[in-house]
Amino acid sequence: MAARIIIERLEFYGRCGVTEEERRKPQLIAVDLELDAAVEPAGLSDRLDDTIDYARVADRVVALGASRTCQLLETLAEQLVDMLFAEFPVTHLRMWIRKLHAPLAMVAGSVGVRFERTRSAPPPTQPMPLPFLVEQLGRIPKGHILDVAAGRGRNTLYLLSQGSQVEAIDRDAEALAELGAAAKVRHLSGLTTRVLDLEADPDRPPSLGQACYDAVIVSYYLHRPLFPSLIDALKPNGMLIYETFTIDNYFRHRHPRRWEFCLAPNELLRLTSPLRVLHYDEGEHDGGQGSGPSYTVRLVAQKAGPETT
Template identity: 60%
Template sequence: MSGKIFIERLEFRGRVGITPEERSRPQPLAVDVELDCQLDAAGRSDRLENTVDYATIARRLVEVGTEKDTHLLEAMAERLFEMLFREFPVERVKLWLRKLHPPLVYVTGSVGVSLERSRLAHRLQQIDPPPAPFLVQQLHRLPKGTVLDVAAGGGRHSLFLAAQGYHVDAIDRDEPALARLASEARERHLSTITTRTLDLERPAPHEPNLGKETYDGIVVFFYLYRSLVPHLMDALKPGGVLIYETFTIDNYFHHKHPRRWEFCLAPNELLRLASTLQVLHYDEGAHEGGHGSVYTAQLVAQKPARPSPL
């Protein structure tokens, strides 16, 4: 069962303030935390090791809150989030951090910040540029396992998926970009990303070999090479899921991007290209992009499972 653990009014003294004078001596601070976590194992076993130990959390909150000077409460709260998600199996954190005796003439109570963040949102903040919003929205449809990131480029989607526990095969013809991705994965201790330099647009009879029923999922974002689509279908395992988003011709008319209209989808073209799959979600029109609204087609589709033998 999922549940919440509360720690109310944990008090300690820390150095927080914009001016050197305010940071020159510790001042009384307080933090309340609310943690979403799984409590069913502890309920069955009645053993401390099967739950989140609030005494350990309280100690670590104090240690992080007192280890260094901070200009803003927001910065201290960010360090608390980082510690909680890194060290404890919690899915969501809500905290209220405040100065109990702020140096303000008319304030007789406390001043502070109240913030809430999920583990997923915290991981997204670590990726720059962030993954496409459509991938984040549809992640729950992607089966756990191995995912092919097509035309991965700098790897924003590969990094995101690896952080969610997926094994990722990132392919692109841009070897320097893949080298940067591999380096970034090592820095983040993400050992489940494999990079492979591959020209996806080689004509017959030298088409890229993506394997046969190899991947639990395939993601394609802002890349279109129509001749590749049948190979994507072959590479999906039965029951595997394709998540695809790229520009429609409306984006070319409105924004003159991409630079050639051939790189854009015609109306309903993505549905036709993926006609052998079962559509789980489809939308075509204006969507939020990294720099404002863009016109895209968004598809989530599943390869039919192999029929069970009689």
């Protein structure tokens, strides 16, 4: 049974305009939505899970719209459409997006565009970000973030969708090329990639820069000599978010294939001792990769900021 969700005059301030001056000052933008979805009749169950949560739709439209800078309303609209199809069970939508106070002396009302879109095919499989990263999102600055050993970028894509600027590094050039293509398809901006073998010289890990990043993300990768470089790369007050396997996973599941790729109890605390620990736990966790729970250690730690007088 098809359901139609209607949201009228959802307003936010966005940066959209052909001229640089228009984009510099946020303008009030309004969006009207009609969303068709193939869902069960929620009136029979009285459960929010059985329909589209219009409050969540509104939050995501405002968050995305307020974080983007573009020249055309059409560009912003297409980004909103991609998000709605990717994150909600929408089969067809109608949108009216407009500037409420157009910078044109002869226009007393709004200017905008109306259009309809139909999901023409099932959405591509979206890589799920690390659940721990999603849990800790509120602690992560939306500045310049480094994703270490990013691979095809499940964490990078998620952080880009949240409005961050992300640099993804990995030794696999093909994986980074796929990441770049995926970001382009999703109309996600703010991505840079760098091919870098972090273990080319086991005794001298590469520098990742000095005080360059607001946050550094590492998931399921371990190279112990790299930790000083990770810490150096953080800006004052920058955050390190880290999760990888513990030795318990090796003994219980024989994964990874070598025990050296696993951390001993409390070892991550020793390796990150210059940082202030905000969260730390070891145990069985869901890694969000469809392989079931595994034994990992999870850390959020912060670099010291400038001394106050």
